[in-house]
Amino acid sequence: EDKVVQSPLSLVVHEGDTVTLNCSYEVTNFRSLLWYKQEKKAPTFLFMLTSSGIEKKSGRLSSILDKKELSSILNITATQTGDSAIYLCAVRIQGAQKLVFGQGTRLTINP
Amino acid sequence: DAMVIQNPRYQVTQFGKPVTLSCSQTLNHNVMYWYQQKSSQAPKLLFHYYDKDFNNEADTPDNFQSRRPNTSFCFLDIRSPGLGDAAMYLCATSGSDEQFFGPGTRLTVL
Numbered sequence: 383e384d385k386v387v388q389s390p391l392s393l394v395v396h397e398g399d400t401v402t403l404n405c406s407y408e409v410t411n412f413r414s415l416l417w418y419k420q421e422k423k424a425p426t427f428l429f430m431l432t433s434s435g436i437e438k439k440s441g442r443l444s445s446i447l448d449k450k451e452l453s454s455i456l457n458i459t460a461t462q463t464g465d466s467a468i469y470l471c472a473v474r475i476q477g478a479q480k481l482v483f484g485q486g487t488r489l490t491i492n493p
Numbered sequence: 494d495a496m497v498i499q500n501p502r503y504q505v506t507q508f509g510k511p512v513t514l515s516c517s518q519t520l521n522h523n524v525m526y527w528y529q530q531k532s533s534q535a536p537k538l539l540f541h542y543y544d545k546d547f548n549n550e551a552d553t554p555d556n557f558q559s560r561r562p563n564t565s566f567c568f569l570d571i572r573s574p575g576l577g578d579a580a581m582y583l584c585a586t587s588g589s590d591e592q593f594f595g596p597g598t599r600l601t602v603l
Contacts (some may be wrong), residue, residue, distance in 0.1 A: 387602060414590045424537070424583055424594035432590075462565055474590050479524050481592060484534040 383435040384409040386473050388484035396492050399461050403487045406453040406473030413455050416481065417445055425470055428456070461491045496520050497595035505601045506574050514598045515571040516584030519568050525567040526592065527559060528583040535581055542567060574602045 389404045407415065414432045418425035429438040429455060431447035438445050446448045458465055468488050472481035498517045498555045506512040516525065523544050527553045528536035556578070558570040571578055571592045584595040 416591065418594075424597045427591055427593065430590055472592075477549070479541055479587065480538050483574070485535050486533075488533070 384473070384475060384481050384482045386471055386482050386484040388469075388487050389475045390487060391485060392488045392490075394490045395453050395461060395462060396491065399491075400457065400459045401461060401489060402433040403458075403469050403471075403489070404453065404485055406451075406455070407471075407482075408452065408474045409473050410477055411476040412449070412452075412473065413476045413478075415427060415447055415473045416472045416474065417456050418452075418472065420470055420486070423468075438486050439484075458489075465489060466491045478492060497584060497586055497593055498596050499582075499595040501598060502596060503599050503601070505603060506571075506572050507603050508575065509573045512574055512600065514571075514582050514584075514600070516567045516569070516595055517565050518584075518586045518595075519565070520586055520588060520590040521564060522586035522593075523564070524587040525558075525561060526583075526587070527567070527569045528585065529578075530581045530583055530597075533555065539569070547585040553586070571600075576602050578602055 386407045416430045417428040429445045436447040444457045447454045468486040470486045471484040512573050526541040530536045538550050539553045548587045556572050561567045581597045581599050583597045585592040595598045
């Protein structure tokens with residue numbers, strides 16, 4: 383069964399800290415890995431990582447795909463209270479239209 | 494510019510009273526999805542359409558049905574809502590690997 387596991391499930395840090403969120407996957411035929419941010423509404427797309435694009439960066443956020451370890455990390459530097467959200471990792475499988483989601487990491491940034 | 498639109502944003506229904514949720518898209522994507530998301534859980538895929546081809550997840554209850562009359566619109570019908578169906582319902586579209594989500598409809602069942 384295809385599976386995506388995120389850790390930690392919950393994380394509380396102070397504003398200005400750097401955080402690293404983890405996502406590991408066991409799927410039959412990997413195609414791509416996606417990160418989403420979800421506040422009190424629908425998930426918004428952050429990054430997509432594939433075999434040909436294993437590192438992405440946007441401002442204070444960056445993500446790396448490790449195909450050997452079947453995992454990805456999402457880094458957020460100089461965190462702000464607006465970064466508080468649930469971060470979802472999802473994997474797309476070759477030949478399938480659907481995403482397999484992890485449980486999410488709830489990140490709380492305290493001022 | 495709204496790309497995936499869901500109506501209504503909030504829906505209250507009574508136990509057993511049918512309800513229809515609506516999703517439309519301006520992206521001309523060929524795949525549309527319906528997810529159910531309960532508090533503190535990841536979105537759970539109910540079904541998706543690839544063009545007109547309907548794909549039901551094995552564990553989606555029969556109580557949930559869907560219609561896609563054209564590329565732009567997709568509907569989720571809940572025939573007899575139970576208290577356990579109270580959740581956020583998310584519509585998403587995809588033209589490639591990325592999925593774009595609508596704002597969701599929060600369903601309350603009284």
